[in-house]
Structures are given as structure tokens and as C-alpha cells.
Amino acid sequence: MKAKFLVPLVLFLVLAGFLGLGLTLNPRLVPSPLIDKPAPEFRLSQLENPDGYVSLADMRGKVWLLNIWASWCAACLQEHPVLIDLARQQVVPIVGLNYKDGRDDAIGWLHKHGDPYTTSVMDADGRVGIDYGVYGVPETFLIDQAGMIRYKHIGPVTPEAVRDLILPKIAELKRAG
Amino acid sequence: MRVDLMHRVTVSAVLALFLSLALLVGAAPGVLAQAPQRGGAAELLAADPVLEERVTELSHKLRCLVCQNQSIAESNAPLAVDLRNQVREQLAAGKSEDQVIDYLVARYGDFVLYLPPVNGITLLLWVGPGLLLFSGVGWLALRLRGRADEPASAALNNDQRNRARALLDGAPLPPEEPRS
Numbered sequence: 001m002k003a004k005f006l007v008p009l010v011l012f013l014v015l016a017g018f019l020g021l022g023l024t025l026n027p028r029l030v031p032s033p034l035i036d037k038p039a040p041e042f043r044l045s046q047l048e049n050p051d052g053y054v055s056l057a058d059m060r061g062k063v064w065l066l067n068i069w070a071s072w073c074a075a076c077l078q079e080h081p082v083l084i085d086l087a088r089q090q091v092v093p094i095v096g097l098n099y100k101d102g103r104d105d106a107i108g109w110l111h112k113h114g115d116p117y118t119t120s121v122m123d124a125d126g127r128v129g130i131d132y133g134v135y136g137v138p139e140t141f142l143i144d145q146a147g148m149i150r151y152k153h154i155g156p157v158t159p160e161a162v163r164d165l166i167l168p169k170i171a172e173l174k175r176a177g
Numbered sequence: 178m179r180v181d182l183m184h185r186v187t188v189s190a191v192l193a194l195f196l197s198l199a200l201l202v203g204a205a206p207g208v209l210a211q212a213p214q215r216g217g218a219a220e221l222l223a224a225d226p227v228l229e230e231r232v233t234e235l236s237h238k239l240r241c242l243v244c245q246n247q248s249i250a251e252s253n254a255p256l257a258v259d260l261r262n263q264v265r266e267q268l269a270a271g272k273s274e275d276q277v278i279d280y281l282v283a284r285y286g287d288f289v290l291y292l293p294p295v296n297g298i299t300l301l302l303w304v305g306p307g308l309l310l311f312s313g314v315g316w317l318a319l320r321l322r323g324r325a326d327e328p329a330s331a332a333l334n335n336d337q338r339n340r341a342r343a344l345l346d347g348a349p350l351p352p353e354e355p356r357s
Contacts, residue, residue, distance in 0.1 A: 027245060028245075030242060030285065030286060030288045031286060031288075032285075032286065033282070033283060033284070033285070033286040033287075034283075034284065040284075100255065125259075126255075126256075126259050127259075130259060130260065130263060130284060131284060132284070133284040133285050133286075135242035135243060135256055135285065136242075136243065136256075
């Protein structure tokens with residue numbers, strides 16, 4: 001009972017511990033409820049070929065990345081070299097979902113900065129983006145052979161994320177498939 | 178004395194409970210109604226004011242994922258505008274409020290709801306304040322009861338009483354008796 005005076009101190013430390021932990025969390029990261037769920041259907045016009053369409057069904061049987069990008073998005077420029085590098089390794093097809101962008105702006109941006117995408121499709125009104133729960137650009141989805149979303153990366157893809165998360169997950173999915 | 182004390186504790190507990198309930202009830206609609214209709218009013222382009230009313234009402238319950246402390250009714254972030262349009266479109270197509278909410282929760286998770294649902298993860302959030310209140314009141318009641326049971330130790334002996342009187346009268350202090 002002697003140590004009773006320590007009770008407020010202990011309570012304070014517990015509270016401070018929780019608050020401190022809270023400071024390390026990023027409130028911008030909203031976990032997607034779509035992980036391990038089927039990827040939403042889409043059928044969109046190709047960026048450089050308006051009459052050609054790509055749909056979810058076209059990607060069936062492949063492990064692939066869906067990268068949401070836009071020419072107006074500064075953070076996309078930041079992840080761009082990482083995507084270019086990933087594309088060079090030819091691990092998986094990378095489909096670009098060009099989000100709420102102008103066709104000419106988007107094509108110009110790819111010509112200027114390089115094109116890591118197997119193909120890019122246009123989501124001009126952001127409707128497919130909403131279906132995928134996109135709330136910021138860039139976001140990247142890893143989708144497996146059966147069309148299930150296996151991973152979502154929010155914000156620019158970093159070399160560390162590719163090395164430690166995305167590539168191991170791809171390898172795992174390819175083994176399982 | 179004892180009964181009187183317990184009575185006072187009970188009265189304060191009930192008062193505290195009412196006060197917190199009043200705060201809860203008073204605060205919740207106040208928060209929701211902040212900056213009322215701002216986004217909605219600017220967009221009253223739709224021909225159907227009844228529909229627009231429903232869109233605005235529902236939009237106030239949905240969190241904007243870009244500016245996270247605003248509802249999509251209050252935010253003018255492009256995504257909030259898109260989501261409002263989705264809400265309008267789906268309501269116009271005859272979907273119920275619940276169906277629209279389910280649609281958005283399936284894509285953005287419970288986070289999109291301004292009022293979090295009661296489930297395993299949010300249970301502590303919902304019952305926590307009540308739990309804190311009741312444990313605090315209980316702790317207080319126990320303590321006060323314990324104090325009432327203590328023997329009155331404040332009684333003074335004759336010598337102390339004399340010293341106190343002397344102090345009050347401003348007279349010179351009688352010598353203090355050494356304590357044992």
C-alpha cells in the first residue's frame with residue numbers, strides 16, 4: 001500500500017504509451033476492405049488506343065499490378081522510377097489506371113517520363129476508382145490469377161516496399177498459382 | 178450522518194450521469210449539423226429537391242476520405258464530390274439509404290461511416306466512456322464509504338484545545354507538550 005502514490009504515475013505512463021503509439025500511426029492509411037476479395041469488374045478504354053478496351057477478365061490467369069496514376073499527381077512522379085525499374089525486371093504486367101486525367105495530358109506525361117505500363121486504361125470520371133476504394137493517387141493493387149486483390153499499397157511505391165513486400169508477395173502468389 | 182453521506186454520493190452520481198448524457202445528446206447532432214448544407218446548397222442543381230434533401234442528409238453520415246474530419250457533404254475535395262454524385266445517382270435509381278451505405282462500406286470500409294458501427298473492434302469505443310464514468314463513481318462511493326467508517330480521529334486532547342484557544346485569542350503560546 002506504500003506505493004499507492006505511484007498509481008497516477010503508472011496511469012499516466014500507460015496513457016502516454018498509447019498516445020505515443022498513436023503518433024507513429026499514419027491516419028491517412030485506411031485499410032482496404034477489398035483485400036482477399038475479388039477485384040471489381042471494369043472495362044475501360046486504353047489510353048493510347050481509345051477503341052481498344054481492357055477488362056478485368058483479360059487479366060485472368062496472371063499475377064499483375066494495377067497502378068492508379070495521373071499526370072496531375074506529384075507523388076506519382078516520385079514513384080515513377082520505381083515502377084520503371086520494376087517494369088524492366090518484367091516480373092508482372094503493370095496495368096496503369098489513369099485516374100481522372102485528360103487523355104493528351106496523360107500521354108504527354110508518359111512520353112516525358114517513360115512508360116512502365118503494359119497498358120494504361122482511362123478512368124476519366126473516377127468511377128472505377130471508387131469501385132476499387134481509391135481515395136488518393138497513387139495507389140497500387142496486387143491481383144492474383146483468380147482476380148483476387150491480395151495487397152494494396154497506398155501512396156507512392158518505394159524501392160523498399162517493392163523489395164520487402166511486393167516482390168515476395170508476387171513470388172508467393174506465382175508459386176501458389 | 179452515514180445515510181446523509183451515501184445520499185449525497187448517490188445524488189452526485191445521478192447528476193453526473195445526467196450531465197454526461199445531456200452532453201452526449203447535445204453534442205452529437207451539433208457535430209453532425211456543423212456547416213449545414215454548405216456543399217449541398219451549392220449543388221442544388223438537381224431538379225428534385227426531395228432527392229437532394231436525402232442526398233445531403235446521407236452525405237452528412239459519410240466521411241470524406243481525403244479531408245478525414247469532414248463529411249462528404251461538407252468537403253469539396255474532388256473525391257467527396259464524386260461520392261456525393263454516386264450517392265445521388267444510386268438514390269435516384271431507387272436504392273435505399275442502407276444499400277448506398279453498404280455499397281460504400283464494401284469499398285472503403287467502416288472508416289467511411291461517421292458514426293462507427295457497434296462491433297467487436299469498436300465496442301470499447303462505445304462503452305468506454307460509460308465504463309469510465311461508472312468505475313469512477315463506484316471508486317468514489319467506495320472511498321467515501323470507507324472514510325465515513327473511519328473513527329473520528331480529529332478529537333483534540335485538553336492540551337491541544339488550550340493551544341488552539343490561545344492561538345485564536347492571540348495570546349502567547351503555552352509550551353508544547355513533547356509528543357510521545
